[in-house]
Amino acid sequence: MTDPTIKRIETVLRKPAVIFGAGAAILLLVTALLALAFPLYKPLLSSQFSFSMIVLAVMLVLILSATALCILFERKIAGFTQDRYGPNRVGFWGLLQPVADGLKFLLKEDIIPRHVDKPLFLLAPALALAASLLGFAIIPWAGQVRWPWMPPDAPPLSTQVANLNVGFLYLLAVGSLSVYGVVLAGYASNNKYAFYGGMRAAAQMISYELPLGLGLLVVLLVSGTLQLDQIVQQQAATGVWNIFLHPIAFFLVLVSALAEANRAPFDLPEAEQELVGGYHTEYSAMKFAMFFLGEYAHMITSSALIVALFFGGWHFWGLPGPENVTWWAMLIKLAVYLTKVALFIALFMLVRWTLPRFRFDQLMRVAWQSLVPIGVALLAATAALTYLGWQRNVWASLAANLLLLAVLLRSAARSKRPVTARQEDLPEIDVRPTT
Amino acid sequence: MRDDDIIVLKEPELTPAERLYLPQILDGLKTTLRHMFDLQRRHAVVHQYPEQTREDTGELRTANYHGVHRLNKDPDGRVACVACFMCSTACPAHCIHIEAGESPWPDREKYPVQFDIDELRCIYCGLCEEACPVDAIELTPLYELVSCTREELILDKEKLLQIYEETKGIKPRRNPPVTDYGLTGTQGLDVAEPNMKRKV
Amino acid sequence: MPTLLIAILTLGAVGLFLAMPGGRADTRRVGWVVLAAAGAVLLALLLRLVPGADPRGLFAGFALVAVFAALRVITHGKPVYSALYFILLIFAVTGLLVLLEATFLSMALVIIYAGAILVTYVFVIMLAQQSRPAPYDVKSREPVWGCLAGFLLLILLARQIELFLVPAQRTPLPAPIAEAPGTIEAVGVPLLTEYVVAIQIIGLLLLAALVGAIAIARRRPTTRAESEGDE
């Protein structure tokens, strides 16, 4: 009963040659256009300000398309882990699924229910997306570059939108804003499920900002600077990534980043099974899509931040280091960085499809009773190491981490219940036979 | 239930390493990763639906499936329905629309001039099937019910009869039409019920 | 000049009084018009006062946003909106702090205020949400005396500031702060050397506040679980 033309289009699009051919053609076209227009923007490339603006534009386009691709990627991974194929209908391997999704979101009816608080209802998705996109400004994508036509003694340009001297404090500030989108959506929807979602989001975000901050402070103590590009350069110069120094800090940051991005197992604000979608229950069409894109953009920011802080950013052993500022080295660095980010996104997604969701009291207990004490202990240990001048000594840091782990194991063995155990004030279940 | 039917399960004690949850998380990740790269299992489990359909080896129980309706024909090839309105009365979704007309055949009074079922409104409960005194309306196991417009899914008499032609083999009509009182065709008329005779 | 300033501030007081919650909608609109006029004149005055420094336009923009947001905080009928306008105010102040080369402080302001304090405020506002606008939000208390006293104070303050600064204005502008403006190092060194006792006391204060908050919130046993959630 389906339209034969639609069917024909579908079969054509499912051929890999068509998809990859079209992709290559577009790529060629863009490259050709860029090459043709090169004299026009060549002067722009030479000054830091205009170059930063170009980086901003390019990265914004890249990231917005990456968020769309992420959705496909996530569904694929979900499918694979559940012995399915995931979307594979629209285009070869489902590669055109993001386009179809986008079209669907655009064409859906945009409902604004009558009972909502309209200004806030409209503001919330925009805030959610904007707050996640703001963080990209300080990611050092590819180190420094000096174009071939620049004089050899000119200072190299940094491929960063803004090299703030407050560094990742800015990221913390922007990250702490992302809660407003969710909370306002919950409030404005005037719906109890959405409201619960918003409340949960507020409590969760505040709680997990602490371990995140503590983990970041450990890195700050190790590197002695807040500027992300310098942190990356330090790691590249010594070849010792911060993860080797402080695996526990990495773990803290990873867990908190998952929670801040509202990703499973911390996706309580939108828990479908309990809250029918939580804060975005009342949203449809493009406004819903903005929440969706915001979540993925947030995930990309978190991954990029973690890669810069713990995994050496664009550095990889054997590849061009910080002293190599040629343009091809920049491309390699960018590729390395993006690969690492992609791996992290894959990890985030794998975690989502592996772990069950926390209960809310468990979530709070994990943050306040385990992550925060661990973070404080680790911070104290790192401060002691820094005082002794051993903060970049791998063996000393690892020893401190191992010691902390041992103490953790010891206290875990002593405590009668795991952190995620049943709620304490519930009555004991007793189903012993009466006789 | 007796008390000794109750099985008391004790929560297993966790080792210190398990209390950290990390080994468990890694274990879980291992499981998901294993499934991710297990192509053989995926191929074995998934049916690429429109291209591959499952063969019915008995476990699908298609005979019980409530799919698209069909209008049965009697052995003479006429529509079996007698336009008694039982099905449209029984229908909880009010999706059956019948217009009756004087039957051109001697063995019944009425026949459906028009017989429309709105498949989008139907809830596939099967009450029409049960209500029908002559087993004229039946639900077939066909589940592929798609179209580009809503109008296409309001099936009229011709389409329903056509579905009967298509599904004759899949779901044979279980009983001969009751109108014939166990006989086939019109030759049973002379022994049929008095009022029918009277009409002739 | 002083008379002009006093006139502007009086105008502002009248506008604010009219715009206070409780009045009729059109009265409040009139109040906003008056406030806008007063703000525009004040802005022009401020810009004329400032010598041709570079970030003048930025200062004007941030100042305008800050004053507007502050006015909305105290005149808006819905508490959530008040809190949101307060966040806007925080951003405006952040911008001003950046202009003052206090980047670290500006980020700290956003993290602590917008990221923690205001989230908690919004959280509590949502907890105490009423199904319809509460009577205590739509009607203000003694708007006449409040505005009058406030603006009298403001006029006095402005006059004092002016008297105080007129001699100082003649001196040339100090140069921008050394090489690394507003970094953590520059703020941190005096913080941990000169003011080390003060920071200990602040730490004690925070601890006391934390203990106090938990003690207060634990007052009723049913509310214990919720108190773990907020700051």
Next chain:
Amino acid sequence: MLLPYLLLGAILFVLGLIGFVTRRNLIIMFLCTEMMFQGIILNLVAFGRYPLKGAPTFDGQVFALFLIAVAAAEAALALALVVLLYRYQGTLDANAYRMLKDE
């Protein structure tokens, strides 16, 4: 450059004061105190940046940091109190708590 900052700080402070006096919602009243803090922070930082004599210092920023800490402590306590009061009476109206004055 100092004058406009001081004026702006004064305006914020006074607006916070007016809000504190005229609004009846406890939460908004506390928000208004935070607004007064904003005015003071601006004042302090501006004085640090443009001191009347000598070179700019960071003391103003240090004091502003202390102020932020005090504001955080105040918010924690105040909100805990507000929540408790709301649980007792179901209203945030400052007038509803007049009985605190009498006894």
